[in-house]
Structure formats: C-alpha cells, structure tokens
Amino acid sequence: MVSKLRILVRIVAVLAGVVAITTVISTPQALAVTSHRALNDTRAVGSAPVSVDFPIEYFGVVGDLPTTRSHLVGRGHAPYGEARFRVGGRWTDWQALDQDGAQQPGHFTGALVAVDRADAYQVRGLPRGADHWRAAAINTTDGPSVVVGQRRGDAAVAATSSCMSRADWGADESISGWARGDVQTYYPVQALTVHHTAGSNLLSQDYAATVRAIYSYHVQTNGWSDIGYQYLVDGTGKVYEGRSSGHTSTSCLTGGGTGADFAHQTTTDDAVTGAHVANMNSGNIGVALMGCYEPTSECSGSTTPPAAALDGLENLLASLATRHGLNPTGSVHYVNPVSGATRDVATISGHRDWEATACPGGNLYAQLPGIRTQVAARMTGAPTAPSAPAAFSSSVSGSTVSLTWSAPASDGGAPVTTYELFRGTSTPVPTSGAPLYRGAAPGSTDQPAPGTYYYAVRACNSVGCGVAAGTGPVTVAAPPTPAAITAASCSGAKCTFRGTGTGTLHWSFGNGSEGTGSPVSVTYKAAGSYSVTLSDSRSSLPSAFRTVTCSLVKKAVRCTA
Numbered sequence: 001m002v003s004k005l006r007i008l009v010r011i012v013a014v015l016a017g018v019v020a021i022t023t024v025i026s027t028p029q030a031l032a033v034t035s036h037r038a039l040n041d042t043r044a045v046g047s048a049p050v051s052v053d054f055p056i057e058y059f060g061v062v063g064d065l066p067t068t069r070s071h072l073v074g075r076g077h078a079p080y081g082e083a084r085f086r087v088g089g090r091w092t093d094w095q096a097l098d099q100d101g102a103q104q105p106g107h108f109t110g111a112l113v114a115v116d117r118a119d120a121y122q123v124r125g126l127p128r129g130a131d132h133w134r135a136a137a138i139n140t141t142d143g144p145s146v147v148v149g150q151r152r153g154d155a156a157v158a159a160t161s162s163c164m165s166r167a168d169w170g171a172d173e174s175i176s177g178w179a180r181g182d183v184q185t186y187y188p189v190q191a192l193t194v195h196h197t198a199g200s201n202l203l204s205q206d207y208a209a210t211v212r213a214i215y216s217y218h219v220q221t222n223g224w225s226d227i228g229y230q231y232l233v234d235g236t237g238k239v240y241e242g243r244s245s246g247h248t249s250t251s252c253l254t255g256g257g258t259g260a261d262f263a264h265q266t267t268t269d270d271a272v273t274g275a276h277v278a279n280m281n282s283g284n285i286g287v288a289l290m291g292c293y294e295p296t297s298e299c300s301g302s303t304t305p306p307a308a309a310l311d312g313l314e315n316l317l318a319s320l321a322t323r324h325g326l327n328p329t330g331s332v333h334y335v336n337p338v339s340g341a342t343r344d345v346a347t348i349s350g351h352r353d354w355e356a357t358a359c360p361g362g363n364l365y366a367q368l369p370g371i372r373t374q375v376a377a378r379m380t381g382a383p384t385a386p387s388a389p390a391a392f393s394s395s396v397s398g399s400t401v402s403l404t405w406s407a408p409a410s411d412g413g414a415p416v417t418t419y420e421l422f423r424g425t426s427t428p429v430p431t432s433g434a435p436l437y438r439g440a441a442p443g444s445t446d447q448p449a450p451g452t453y454y455y456a457v458r459a460c461n462s463v464g465c466g467v468a469a470g471t472g473p474v475t476v477a478a479p480p481t482p483a484a485i486t487a488a489s490c491s492g493a494k495c496t497f498r499g500t501g502t503g504t505l506h507w508s509f510g511n512g513s514e515g516t517g518s519p520v521s522v523t524y525k526a527a528g529s530y531s532v533t534l535s536d537s538r539s540s541l542p543s544a545f546r547t548v549t550c551s552l553v554k555k556a557v558r559c560t561a
Contacts, residue, residue: 177225237312307388
C-alpha cells in the first residue's frame, strides 16, 4: 500500500504540471491585497425594461422549482428565455439564455451572460416549470475596495503562475455563508465531476473578474453558502480555488502556493462539500471548465475546449485521482454519505451523467474518454501523447492558405516526431481521416477550392497523437473573372456591346470615345477599322478585344463587329 508520504510527493509532482511556483523574497512588511466588492442587483423578473444604477457586466436569471427533484427542461429556440441590454443608449438584439453548470435541488440557475457595461436590461420568454424568477445584474470592477488578503511588500509577482487562490482572484469573504455562520462539511472523495460554466468563451476576458461574478451570483442571487464548484479552470489552463475549505490557502501569486491546499480539510484531507450536482454533492468534487462547450447553444465564440484548458484540466484531475486513490478510467458506485442515495458513474464523469442537463456541453463531454486516458497516463508518469501545438495561425494570399504553428508546451515525455494537419468546413475539425499534411516542419500550405474552412493540427510522438489545436474560419475567395466581350452587334453605324468581368467594366471604342457598364453603345461616324477594348477595375486582369469594321455604303456608314 502506498504510504501517505509517497502520495503527497506524487500530488506535488503532478501539480507541478499545473502550477508554476513563484519566487518570494521574505520581508517583515506586509501589504494589503484589495479587490472590488461585487455590485449585485437581484430583483423579481418583470416584463418591462429595468434600469440599474451601475454598469452591468454580467447577467443571469434564477427560479424556484416545484420540488427538490424537479428539473427544468427547455424546448425550442431560446429554451431558457432571452434578455437584451441597453448599451450606449441603444438596445442590443435579444440574446438566448442558457443553463448554468452548477445546479442545486429545487433551484434553476441560468448561465451568467457577459454584458458590455449596460445600464438596463429586459427579459422575455422564461420557460414554464419554475416560478419566483429573479434577475441578477452584476458588476465586479466598480464597487468599493475590500481587503481580501495580504502579501509581503517586496514579493515578486509571477504572471506565469498557473493557480489562483481565493485571495488571488479577489474573493470577498464577508459575503459568504461561512461569514454568516454556515458550517462546511467534509467527506472522503468518491468521484470527480466535470462541468462547464456556460459563460463567455473569449480567451481575452478577465477570468478573475468572471470568477468573482460567479461567486456573487451563487451566493447573493442563489442564496448558497459559497461558489458551487470546488475548482474552476480557465481557458489558459489556470486553476482557481472555488469553494472555501475553511482555511486560508497559500497565495499562488506571492506565496509560492501550488493549489494543493485548495478544497480540502487540512486535518483529514477530505473534500469540502460543494453545490454543483443536485442531491449528489457530498464526496463529489466538481471541476468547472470556464466557458460554454455545447455546440447547439448560442454561446459566443468557439465551443471547442481550448487545448491549454484541457491540459490544465487533465493535470488537475490526475492530481486529485492520485491524492484520493481513484481509478480515472474506471467507475464507482457512489453512495451519498448524507442521504444514502446511490449512482453508478464513471470515476471522472460529466454533470449530465448525474442529472438532466446539457452540462458540460457536448464538445467537452465527447472528450471525456480521451481525458480519462490522459489522466491515467499522467498518474503513472509514463510518456503520453503531446499537448496541442501552440500559436496555430493562418493567412490567405490568393488561393493559397499558409498555416504555421509552434511546438506544444509538453511533448508528453517523448520527442515529437510529426505533425498532422486537417481541414474541415465546420468546427471542431474531424481528425479521423487522412491528414492534409504529415511531417516534421511546423507549417504547411493548402490550396482548397473557394469556400470557408477550419483547420486543426496535432502533434504526434512514439505514444500517439495528442489533442488538436484549431484555427479558422479561413475564407478562400473565387479567383477574379477576366473581362470578356460576350456579344457585339451593329445596326448601321451604331454598335452595341455586352461584357462580363469582376469589377467595373470600362470600354474604349477605338474612335476616341469610351463607356462603362454593360450593355453599351457607340455610333461610328467614319469608315475604318476600330479596335474595341474591354477592361475592368482590376487592372491586373487581362483585357478583351473586338474589331469593328465600318465602310461607306451609298454615303452612309455601315459597321460590322
């Protein structure tokens, strides 16, 4: 049996793939770390527009269900209702609302929508099956400052840190249920459940602000004790401490924290109970990948999980499975230690394996088998397939698409030997067929037919090929059509011409006169041979020519073309 010491060493070793430990120079001076207190306007939903006295950055709706076992199943377009926002004095289009990745018995929680600092909102089309609907308008950047922790005055803050404690992301502990007397509970870990937050997919977002918004939403709008998930992972693979486990975790930014003290009771190493799967939370760790990965949703941006996010998720799951002696490719007979309810699920499961929900989104759920395999390999220390190639980009010149990428962040412990490039007309691009390119060079070109395409590239080593990185859409335009004279006829001295081309058609009739467009006409006044030229506004294209011959017949000019 593996000793607790060896398990702890293994946890730290695996977490090294998740966390970049920062350098801290000790000093007796301490400086306060401040954050902005979330502004949360939660009120009953009505049909009329609602003005809010602060800029709205996030918005969501929640409702009450008839029983603790009820589920809200929406149907049709915008199954969970729609909202629009007034920004700069103008209303946006109606936007479909979605379902949050965390749900609790008797409640429906809608996903938080990112909003461009609106001053008003309006809601319509909320589904039947829930009542007492409330709408939450949230702002995480304009509220009063609040002290969320301390750091040493001369600490070197590492921008590359790959974890964020609650103080690092700015948790205002005064709003939590723990500050009001709620008490955490802890249980041995039986299962690991993957979620998505169903929010924005923009990699440029301020993820710490988004976590603060989710925290405010779950606590101040839902009325929960704390954020529902024990862990969150952003689009770059950074791990965030979710639900408080009753102690102050070491800062990843300034204290050299690794995230090993997140979500666990210090004395037992049991996990704090979250609020992410209705009726099945105790002994069940919830890990939420930030973003929306349901392909049939109206989420903005790509619904394909970023490769860096998957890498961070797999490292975190490997550390947790090692820590708690779980088989990542196996299944468990989960027994709720509080209620006695049971469920047979995969050790690493998706939210939808526990209850009726789209979470964690079809595109992430489809990758769970591969995630389990990667987690198992990372736990053994054996070589794995490489991570996704980095900096994948594309450019178009004429009909040629140039694609470049760089080596993956991790080769999996075995050198990368080849890259495989694939093309598709939608995302994610299938990688089951023959690749467009297979070789060692970090780049290639493609000359497809006119159309819009997406590309995927993956790295391969002696173990196999890893997850793919994607780029697109890439649009290849049809080549310009050279000018052509399609018809020419003369009646007496008057000749009429028709033509085609890519740009504006320009005619020179050979007698000093000109014209544009099609059809055009010209009247010749003297006998002779005239060279008619047709060109268009794209001067690089060849011109078209036609000869007109005019002669005098009984003192009248008659022409043929």
